[in-house]
Amino acid sequence: YMWILHFIYHLAPNGKAGFVMANGALSAGGVEGKIRQRLIEKDLIYAIVAAPQKLFYNVSLPVSLWFARKKKPEHMKGKVLFINAKNLYKQVSRRQNVMTDEHIHKIVEKFRLFEEGRLDEIDEIGFAKVATIEEIAKNNYVLTPGRYVGVKLEFDDPRTFEEKMKEYSEELTKLLKEEEELRAKVREVFEALGYKLLGE
Structure with missing residues (x-):
């Protein structure tokens, strides 16, 4: 987490940064948990995306994408976009999955809505949710997207x-x-x- 703070510190006033983190960082306790809490309370994190497994050929560990910005626009303040993209992948081999253009577009569309302030169009059970800092605090600053987006029940x-x-x-x-x-x-x-x- 310290290098995330370091990168954010060196961002331009309206700068943004993205990080690939092991999923353990979403809920780790101790010192890491305190730093994660600080990142949220300072309103520096604006989106978390849970990525599919095996996206990187030599890394099988599940990862998440963290997006930070030094200064949020007014409609984003006190809010974080959570996306659960764990199931958005196409298997190309036993050891590797890829995200298709369609998968990427689905994620980008939620970011676009968030950027444009169209918050009422973002929430999608099982996939995306905008949570407030207060909600995150009630969840002990755990940033696992699945905790916020919920589970989609299929009744087809x-x-x-x-x-x-x-x-x-x-x-x-x-x-x-x-x-x-x-x-x-x-x-x-x-x-x-x-x-x-x-x-x-």
């Missing part, structure tokens, strides 16, 4: 409970019938060889 299945149970029942009946047919065929083979199935 339009079927009623009764419809689903009927379908499951029909599928189970079909499977049991297939099992009995298969068992009969196996029995025939065993009997042809002079054996009996155990339990019969």
Whole structure:
């Protein structure tokens, strides 16, 4: 954290800086936690993005992107943009994931809305949220995006409970019938060889 403070100190009055940090830095306690608290209370952090794993070929540790600015515009003061982009990736190999242009655009769009002060258009459950310093303080200055953006529950299945149970029942009946047919065929083979199935 000290080098973050060092970089911010040397920024121009309206300067910005971005940092790649191990995810442990989002919630570490002790001295690191105190420095993180200071960064928030001084209103120097304006965005945190949780990145997908395996973005860097030789580093498998999950990382986050921290964005700082020395002086926030009025509509950003006391606020931090949180983005959970952990699931925005395309796997190109067992050891590496990449973010497509579409993924990057989705993140950039939230930053654009934040820059333009269109805060009421940013919040998206499971992905993005603008939190106040007061909210962050209540969370002990932990900056894990998932804590603020929440979890998106998927309810894409339009079927009623009764419809689903009927379908499951029909599928189970079909499977049991297939099992009995298969068992009969196996029995025939065993009997042809002079054996009996155990339990019969």
